[in-house]
Amino acid sequence: MTAFLDVKDLRIHFPTDDGLVRSVDGLTFSLERGKTLGIVGESGSGKSVTSLGILGLHKGGRARMSGEIWLDGEELIGASADHVRRLRGKKMAMIFQDPLSAMHPYYTVGDQIIEAYRIHHDVTKKVARKHAIDMLGRVGIPEPTSRVDDYPHQFSGGMRQRAMIAMALSCDPELLIADEPTTALDVTVQAQILDLMRDLQREFNSALIVITHDLGVVAELSDDILVMYGGKCVEYGAAETVFYDPEHPYTWGLLGSMPRLDRERTERLLPIKGSPPSLINVPPGCAFHPRCPYAERTEGRAETEVPELLKTSPGHLVRCHMAPEERRRLWESEIKPMLETT
Amino acid sequence: MVTYIIRRVIGALAMLLIVSIVTFAIFFLVPRLAGATPEAFAARYVGRGASMDTIRLVAERLGFYDPVAVQYGRFLKGIVAGTEYDTGAGVDHCPAPCFGYSFITQQPVWPNLMDRSRVTLSLGIGAAVLWLVGGVATGVLSALRRGSFFDRSAMGIALAGVSLPIFFTGMISLSIFSYGLGWTAPGGAWVDVTIDPLQWAYNLLLPWITLALLFAATYARLTRAGMLETMGEDYIRTARAKGLVERGVVVKHGLRAALTPIVTVFGLDFGLLMGGAVLTESTFSLNGLGKYAVDAIKNNDLPAVMGVTLLAALFVVVANLVVDLLYAVVDPRVRLA
Amino acid sequence: MSETLLSVQDLRMHFPIHKGLLRRQVGAVKAVDGIDFEVLKGETLGLVGESGCGKSTTGRLVTRLLEPTGGKIVFEGQDITHMPQGRLRPLRRDMQMIFQDPYSSLNPRHTVGAIVGAPFRIQGIKTEQGTKKAVQDILELVGLNPEHYNRYPHEFSGGQRQRIGIARTLALKPKLIIADEPVSALDVSIQAQVVNLLEDLQNELDLTYVVIAHDLSVVRHISDRVAVMYLGKIVEIADRKSLYTSPMHPYTNALLSAVPVPDPKGPRRTRAHPAARRRPEPDQPAAGLPLPHQVLEGAGDLQDGRTAPRAAGQRAPRRLSLPRERAHRHPRARDHHRLTVGAPWPGWPRSVPHSRLEPTPATERPPPRG
Known part of the structure; x- marks a missing residue:
């Protein structure tokens, strides 16, 4: 029995004049209905490309895709573009980062939701409009009957994101992908949207993928967390595992880079040295090795050999050359105390 | 408002x-x-x-x-x-809009101008329809198949269209299609649309095409650039993510947004053209405003020059006004205050 | 106590709204509406608030990129509020600005050397060893390779570009640096590098910062004192510790409780605070009181919208005033990248209304499994 969403060895490569961009390079994960997967990574880690790939939005483009994407028992990479298009918006939907640019400025919010609904439902405009008003009400937009005829720019940032969510949910999708859903929002508005997404997921029992660089958002929503770096998964596990017992130096780096309000203020942040890699020129061996403080402990393997993503405990996968025992020892004795010092 | x-x-x-x-x-x-x-x-x-x-x-x-x-x-x-x-x-x-009497014909200027502007309007509207349809369609196809053979040849032709002067293309096509092959009407042929619409269109076909070619080139390039930009916008991705068919994405979402700047340019171009398509009218010996202006200037016919200048200015100013108002209709974000 | 470097009194910036046939002024967007604060030598003042609260406008006013409508700006004892640009020029050496976007704030046609060396040229300053050497020293100071003197901005990553931006502001050894969202466009790991760099430079060069940011955790990390802005006014100003551990103003409280906690089992963020829910949309025509009455529990005397000082902060009076006016939405607001997190932490006072959080000291965190 396969999972509701099963992604196996997904690769998405883009040939360019400068060389092959390996945006996603062998990604495997699965997700059940009603569960949330958080994908964490920095710019260029391949997290957004993954989500567009699942939706089939690279089809017909320059991208070269391989691997398997099973959605509810159906394989999507080999399926025809038109078949995937029919699933898009209905079975799987997406919420984008910046609702201002993601909504068409020339059409009313209502028109855009009506369009989304009518693509997959053979109903009259009137019926679809009623549905749109209903959806706007459900995502907490006051006076939906009059706001339905407003243009996106007449909405505030938070209301726009609500409208975007209403549009994505209009066909009752079973898989919802949210790409940085709150990044463009103010913190108080972000809180409302996070509440809303949690409530709606419970209501619709959909599978949710949240893509973000914000560990707070991930911690709040996710059951599982997948940390991406240079197009590959470097750590994958239950949310508690990844937050309390992380084993990959990159995950440690992310945790150390982030000033936290829920703890005493640390004197210094512990950043990761260097910058995220360019996907054209991913460093050989472990992609993280130029930034990894522990690279020299691998007897040179970090520079030459790509580490495997290996199980370190049930449900916890880590891609690192260091031995699991050493990683755990480092985390317990060095990293964790450092993150918690006052 | x-x-x-x-x-x-x-x-x-x-x-x-x-x-x-x-x-x-x-x-x-x-x-x-x-x-x-x-x-x-x-x-x-x-x-x-x-x-x-x-x-x-x-x-x-x-x-x-x-x-x-x-x-x-x-x-x-x-x-x-x-x-x-x-x-x-x-x-x-x-009577009211009185620009005086022409030095040459001793006739009042205004009725004359009105007569002439019918010719110019006929020429302008026909050409505008052709160049809008042709230019925008070419631009959209070029943008969608960027780098293809179609794109390259269309853009090459567009470049030629922009650079070749109208009296050159006009003369060549007249000599081939009218005098050589006899497919189109000879220069100077004119029947008012109210008398014989078919003949009217037939007479104007060649001037329309020649004039449209010049403008279509600009519009094709403009549309292509606009489409390339809008097709990369986030809302296009959203439209695809909804499961909309590609044609709907292109026409309803892409073209709709790419057309906005074209509306602006079109209004201004059309206004200017109404002031007198001087070269086209001279080339095809059409008695429009452009030719009227040329004749008036040649003869130092001051009232006629004054009249035609002010009428041209009126067209441009009105076109500007219409464009600005139209902008608010096309783009709901523009608030006129 | 050290001396005051910058003092701002009743600063106002009203952008007029014109309407009607004759373009008569019918009102004003009060982007900054009467704020007071002081910045002491060597300290970092954090200016925090949501989009449209007027924090960026404040930065532009203080650096005189905007002409204030009213109030007073005193820098090093000199009133610079309406000082003409010509006389302002020498002062620009002492007061520099770091911008949010490392991509658009550097001229792509100029080399790094030219960008960082520009202040020397503009101010007509000759250094002993020549400008090139001076620039290379600064590049080294901000952690860039001095050999990259002749490279162009596009050859650098976002974090490195922000370092170039910082190097440029440091060229003339300024006393005060106004940093407007200095890290919000950067990746998390790079953000930490730049925050650390700013702190190191402050220690080394005895700099004073005003850091404008929306990210509460970054502001807490970097600031000595924090001012919370809301609709053009400072609603609360206090030293870091007391502001974050015992926020007095309901808006501060609402802000802090809205931040998601990067801890799956940790104290859950409260559901969206009522204050947040009722927050007037700055771009909505109808806006009533900025905060609903029930949030202002125990502050019933405040609804007139004027100042009503209550608890006194350590250095500056706290304000519980709430303006009626709407602030304008900053055009760049949507470009901000919300990066990090945090939440009520240990010692969160139970007395704070609407906070359902329990104090959870870091040490009492659930032990790691396994």
Whole structure:
């Protein structure tokens, strides 16, 4: 029995004049209905490309895709573009980062939701409009009957994101992908949207993928967390595992880079040295090795050999050359105390 | 919105007033400053061989001895309210938009202009339809198949279309299609649309195509650039993510947004064209405003020049106004205040 | 106590709204509406608030990129509020600005050397060893390779570009640096590098910062004192510790409780605070009181919208005033990248209304499994 969403060895490569961009390079994960997967990574880690790939939005483009994407028992990479298009918006939907640019400025919010609904439902405009008003009400937009005829720019940032969510949910999708859903929002508005997404997921029992660089958002929503770096998964596990017992130096780096309000203020942040890699020129061996403080402990393997993503405990996968025992020892004795010092 | 329109109309009127002052100054004040006598102006009306007394009489009657400012006031009044001319034999009434009488034909300028603008309008509208359809379609296809053979050849032709002057393409096509193959009407053929629409279209076909080719090239490039930009927008990705078919994505979401700047350019182009497609009309011997202007200037026919200049200015100003208002219709984000 | 470097009194910036046939002024967007604060030598003042609260406008006013409508700006004892640009120029050496976007704030046609060396040229300053050497020293100071003197901005990553931006502001050894969202466009790991760099430079060069940011955790990390802005006014100003551990103003409280906690089992963020829910949309025509009455529990005397000082902060009076006016939405607001997190932490006072959080000291965190 396969999972509701099963992604196996997904690769998405883009040939360019400068060389092959390996945006996603062998990604495997699965997700059940009603569960949330958080994908964490920095710019260029391949997290957004993954989500567009699942939706089939690279089809017909320059991208070269391989691997398997099973959605509810159906394989999507080999399926025809038109078949995937029919699933898009209905079975799987997406919420984008910046609702201002993601909504068409020339059409009313209502028109855009009506369009989304009518693509997959053979109903009259009137019926679809009623549905749109209903959806706007459900995502907490006051006076939906009059706001339905407003243009996106007449909405505030938070209301726009609500409208975007209403549009994505209009066909009752079973898989919802949210790409940085709150990044463009103010913190108080972000809180409302996070509440809303949690409530709606419970209501619709959909599978949710949240893509973000914000560990707070991930911690709040996710059951599982997948940390991406240079197009590959470097750590994958239950949310508690990844937050309390992380084993990959990159995950440690992310945790150390982030000033936290829920703890005493640390004197210094512990950043990761260097910058995220360019996907054209991913460093050989472990992609993280130029930034990894522990690279020299691998007897040179970090520079030459790509580490495997290996199980370190049930449900916890880590891609690192260091031995699991050493990683755990480092985390317990060095990293964790450092993150918690006052 | 209403206050915006009122403000814009007032602005447009002020602009026309300035244009009229400047043109009037150029044709009546500058020659005077340069030493031309009132008699010199009057002499143009009476023709050669008239006695000095006749000239003086005409100059007196037409008010050429008055200060230029007074003459301008009279000119303006003529446009707004009409004028009475004392012809000696009686009083001639020149109704409301009165630009005076042509030096050459001795006929009132305004009805003549109206006649001529029918030709120009026919030419402009037909060509505009062709160039919009052709240019936008080519641009969209080029953008969607960027780098393809179609894109490259279309853009090559567009470049040629922009760079070749109309009298060149016009002459060549006339000599091939009209005089050589006999497919199209010869130059100068004109029937009003109210008399015979088919013949009207047939006569104008070649000028339309020639003129449209020039503009279609610009519009194809503009549309292509606009489409390339909008097709990369986030809302296009959203439309695809909804499961919309690609044609819907392109037309309803991409083209709709890419058309906005084209509307602007189109309004301005069309306004300018109405002021006289000088080269096209000359090439195809069409008696439109452009040819009227050329003839008027050649003959130093001051009232005619004044009239055609102001009419052209009116077209441009109105086109500008329409474009601005249209912008608010096309793009709901534009608030007119 | 050290001396005051910058003092701002009753600063106002009203952008007029014109309407009607004659473009008569019918009102004003009060982007900054009467704020007071002081910046002491060597300290970092954090200016925090949501989009449209006027924090960026404040930065532009203080650096005189905008002409204030009213109030007073005193820098090093000199009133610079309406000082003409010509006389301001020498002062620009002492007061520099770091911008948010490392991509658009550097001229792509100029080399790094030219960008960082520009202040020397503009101010007509000759250094002993020549400008090039001076620039290379600064590049080294901000952690860039001095060999990259002749490279162009596009050859650098976002974090490195922000370092170039910082190097440029440091060229003339300024006393005060106004940093407007200095890290919000950067990746998390790079953000930490730049925050650390700013702190190191402050220690080394004795700099004073005003850091404008929306990210509460970054502001807490970097600031000595924090001012919270809301609709053009400072609603609360206090030293870091007391502001974050015992926020007095309901808006501060609402802000802090809205931040998601990067801890799956940790104290859950409260559901969206009522204050947040009722927050007036700055771009909505109808806006009533900025905060609903029930949030202002125990502050019933405040609804007139004027100042009503209550608890006194350590250095500056706290304000519980709430303006009626709407602030304008900053056009760049949507470009901000919300990066990090945090939440009520240990010692969160139970007395704070609407906070359902329990104090959870870091040490009492659930032990790691396994």
